[in-house]
Amino acid sequence: GAVVSQHPSWVICKSGTSVKIECRSLDFQATTMFWYRQFPKQSLMLMATSNEGSKATYEQGVEKDKFLINHASLTLSTLTVTSAHPEDSSFYICSAEPWGSSYNEQFFGPGTRLTVL
Amino acid sequence: DAKTTQPNSMESNEEEPAHLPCNHSTISGTDYIHWYRQLPSQGPEYVIHGLTSNVNNRMASLAIAEDRKSSTLILHRATLRDAAVYYCILRDRSGSRLTFGEGTQLTVNP
Helix, strand or coil: CCCEEEECCEEEECCCCCEEEEEEECCCCCCEEEEEEECCCCCCEEEEEEECCCCCEECCCCCCCCEEEEEEECCEEEEEECCCCHHHCEEEEEEECCCCCCCCCCEECCCEEEEEC | CCCCECCCEEEEECCCCEEEEEECCCCCCCCEEEEEEECCCCCCEEEEEECCCCEECCCCEEEECCCCCEEEEEECCCCHHHCEEEEEEEECCCCCCCCCCCCEEEEEEC
């Protein structure tokens, strides 16, 4: 089946620094990728839709200047958490759907656990 | 997005069927019913989806009510590895967003 990877799988950083998380579709191309955030004991919350070659679409309440999304190719999207603070500590998950697919399913990455000290 | 309602938690015994219900009374005619599951500390995993007819795959079966206002995910023989949070999601087309609710935490007893 289709595989989505994320890097890093976990990261610890100091408050005020920026962290970049990569999401790659390994064996398919995706014009659209999605970024989610999940706090402990809670469900996934969609943060933004990443569109290849164009600006991301952010969900209401998500600061686009804080969570920078770049979708430079059909297999790579990146999420940069700028000036991270402890409240940004969370589990970040991306997903992608094969372009032109009739599968009608999304493939999720394994997630990146961010801890901000 | 149309809303789904699921029980917070359910229990099943190992090697026995597990039936996970989902209510979606405001479903529209173009909404597909999707099920995903999430094991601890992992990203979600696709389980099954359907529109009107019951569906089977290697992981599970999906039984859809005739009026489409509810559905049931059936794990035919639950194993300990099936312990996860199961999410029932309505989606109107391929490529569109998935909106996750709270899901059902399935516990499988040995």
